[in-house]
Amino acid sequence: RKEVEQDPGPFNVPEGATVAFNCTYSNSASQSFFWYRQDCRKEPKLLMSVYSSGNEDGRFTAQLNRASQYISLLIRDSKLSDSATYLCVVNRKSGNQFYFGTGTSLTVIP
Amino acid sequence: DVKVTQSSRYLVKRTGEKVFLECVQDMDHENMFWYRQDPGLGLRLIYFSYDVKMKEKGDIPEGYSVSREKKERFSLILESASTNQTSMYLCASSLRFSPLHFGNGTRLTVT
Numbered sequence: 001r002k003e004v005e006q007d008p009g010p011f012n013v014p015e016g017a018t019v020a021f022n023c024t025y026s027n028s029a030s031q032s033f034f035w036y037r038q039d040c041r042k043e044p045k046l047l048m049s050v051y052s053s054g055n056e057d058g059r060f061t062a063q064l065n066r067a068s069q070y071i072s073l074l075i076r077d078s079k080l081s082d083s084a085t086y087l088c089v090v091n092r093k094s095g096n097q098f099y100f101g102t103g104t105s106l107t108v109i110p
Numbered sequence: 111d112v113k114v115t116q117s118s119r120y121l122v123k124r125t126g127e128k129v130f131l132e133c134v135q136d137m138d139h140e141n142m143f144w145y146r147q148d149p150g151l152g153l154r155l156i157y158f159s160y161d162v163k164m165k166e167k168g169d170i171p172e173g174y175s176v177s178r179e180k181k182e183r184f185s186l187i188l189e190s191a192s193t194n195q196t197s198m199y200l201c202a203s204s205l206r207f208s209p210l211h212f213g214n215g216t217r218l219t220v221t
Contacts, residue, residue, distance in 0.1 A: 102152035
């Protein structure tokens with residue numbers, strides 16, 4: 001079983017829509033959780049860390065469910081510029097091993 | 111702001127050549143990583159280092175070696191480049207339990 005699993009999509013949504021991505025992780029020892037955004041042929045960039053109580057940054061909301069071992073990302077009022085691949089990343093208790101999902105592709109359509 | 115700098119954006123090498131990819135970070139991070147990214151396979155860890163002169167194999171270390179002589183610099187070496195090492199190589203650094211910060215990648219083509 002993969003450490004981190006994501007639905008690869010693609011998700012094609014109209015501008016202004018709300019879209020949600022889920023990601024499951026297999027190891028209960030996972031400690032830290034992140035969402036990254038990757039544009040085509042560019043490096044991944046940190047979108048947001050995911051905290052136990054859930055957190056919000058503008059139109060983006062991240063949630064963590066430790067009992068079910070998944071994290072989610074909600075994007076409200078989608079913009080054309082949100083089109084990218086979104087990577088789920090998990091870090092173990094050791095602190096220096098990161099595990100990546102294969103990414104979920106999002107295209108926001110005018 | 112953290113800056114991770116990779117020495118080359120694009121590189122073309124011949125089969126059998128020894129290839130050096132350099133990575134420098136400016137935030138005193140103890141952890142440094144080398145990944146490769148291929149379509150459909152996601153990011154795969156080649157090697158990582160959690161301190162100067164320390165290194166650990168990742169998931170796909172075969173055909174690669176690394177060097178970390180100074181805290182800020184982590185080099186990836188392809189001992190004898192092969193066509194199946196054509197890929198996007200990404201260097202990253204982090205503090206423990208903190209997010210990864212990536213360099214802008216080196217797109218290597220081996221012909």
